[in-house]
Amino acid sequence: MQAPFTTLSEFRETLAKAPESHATAFQGAQDRNSQLTKPPGALGRLEDLAIWYAGWRGNPKPQINAPQVVIFAGNHGVCAQGVSAFPPEVTEQMVANFEHGGAAINQLSKAFGATMNVHALSLDTPTADFTQAPAMTEAEVVSALQIGWAAVDPASDLLVTGEMGIGNTTSAAAVAAAVLGGDAADWTGRGTGVDDAGLARKAEVVAKGVALHASSDPLEALRCLGGRELAAMAGAIAAARHCRIPVILDGFICCAAAATLAKAVDGALDHAVAGHQSAEAAHARLLTALGKEPLLSLGLRLGEGSGAALAIGILKGAVACHSGMLTFAEAGVSAG
Numbered sequence: 001m002q003a004p005f006t007t008l009s010e011f012r013e014t015l016a017k018a019p020e021s022h023a024t025a026f027q028g029a030q031d032r033n034s035q036l037t038k039p040p041g042a043l044g045r046l047e048d049l050a051i052w053y054a055g056w057r058g059n060p061k062p063q064i065n066a067p068q069v070v071i072f073a074g075n076h077g078v079c080a081q082g083v084s085a086f087p088p089e090v091t092e093q094m095v096a097n098f099e100h101g102g103a104a105i106n107q108l109s110k111a112f113g114a115t116m117n118v119h120a121l122s123l124d125t126p127t128a129d130f131t132q133a134p135a136m137t138e139a140e141v142v143s144a145l146q147i148g149w150a151a152v153d154p155a156s157d158l159l160v161t162g163e164m165g166i167g168n169t170t171s172a173a174a175v176a177a178a179v180l181g182g183d184a185a186d187w188t189g190r191g192t193g194v195d196d197a198g199l200a201r202k203a204e205v206v207a208k209g210v211a212l213h214a215s216s217d218p219l220e221a222l223r224c225l226g227g228r229e230l231a232a233m234a235g236a237i238a239a240a241r242h243c244r245i246p247v248i249l250d251g252f253i254c255c256a257a258a259a260t261l262a263k264a265v266d267g268a269l270d271h272a273v274a275g276h277q278s279a280e281a282a283h284a285r286l287l288t289a290l291g292k293e294p295l296l297s298l299g300l301r302l303g304e305g306s307g308a309a310l311a312i313g314i315l316k317g318a319v320a321c322h323s324g325m326l327t328f329a330e331a332g333v334s335a336g
């Protein structure tokens with residue numbers, strides 16, 4: 001599906017024109033939920049999830065048959081500042097691992113019945129070190145947004161966006177700080193596992209980048225402080241909205257990318273739920289800022305879409321109950 005924008009300003013317009021949840025399907029799902037063979041509310045949050053999903057699909061009795069996991073990989077010039085516990089070549093090595101089926105996300109995608117696609121974005125051309133210059137030009141960030149948009153299969157019925165990029169927790173922290181405000185240190189965590197000195201250095205790098213690229217425009221923050229994989233995730237989340245495909249957000253980096261959409265246009269993440277709360281220190285703060293309650297909290301800090309992929313199971317369970325259960329009348333069970 002080709003992206004309907006060629007500039008950041010056209011991307012913003014695309015976001016502003018995005019479809020809303022289908023009110024009649026939402027209402028129909030609410031009515032159906034109230035008749036199913038269970039005490040009212042007994043399926044807890046699963047009930048809200050199924051009704052939310054039905055509204056976005058425009059179908060009061062939907063199914064989840066074709067979840068898609070899309071992983072984007074990018075490299076970061078800011079790695080030159082010594083902000084990761086791992087060397088940048090791991091990004092490309094992990095892309096090969098994804099392609100050979102050897103990573104965690106391969107197993108989770110298979111376990112939850114999702115197709116999985118991997119897009120490596122100009123790995124030989126890392127973004128510029130954002131402590132020195134904007135990470136990307138407008139052409140580069142738009143190209144990444146377009147690749148993300150085009151990666152979404154319009155025939156899928158659920159999307160997980162994941163990422164791989166050594167250095168990208170620094171980038172995500174800078175984007176979050178620029179877009180949501182607050183101290184750089186409060187958005188900075190250990191990523192792949194930097195030590196105390198590394199963490200202090202990382203917070204300084206984030207503060208320097210945010211100060212250098214101060215702007216009130218969240219899409220400019222994505223361009224100047226983000227990375228190609230963050231922009232591609234943002235493009236994919238926007239494309240899913242265009243196709244009424246609900247999204248499960250992953251960890252800290254995915255949510256920082258998503259935050260730029262929510263800040264650019266109110267309600268731009270209404271079709272998305274938070275799959276999990278990562279162990280990355282600032283993810284809880286980011287989820288609070290987005291107003292998203294995570295479905296899982298298992299101490300994961302892997303990325304790759306792993307936490308969101310696990311949550312496919314929760315959403316599938318919610319929709320299976322909603323659409324498969326009999327009503328009190330159908331089952332001949334006495335209502336309370």
Ligand SMILES: O=C(O)c1ccc[n+]([C@@H]2O[C@H](COP(=O)([O-])O)[C@@H](O)[C@H]2O)c1
Pocket residue numbers: 083084085086163164165166167168169170190191192193194250251252253254278279280283300301302303304
């Ligand atoms: O998803 C998360 O919350 C998350 C938290 C910590 C690390 N990661 C992954 O680790 C990599 C970035 O870590 P770092 O230390 O290189 O910035 C990147 O490939 C992410 O997928 C991911």
Ligand SMILES: Cc1cc2nc[nH]c2cc1C
Pocket residue numbers: 086090094163164165192302303304
């Ligand atoms: C090995 C490894 C795997 C990853 N998957 C996502 N981020 C990662 C970072 C590292 C270092």
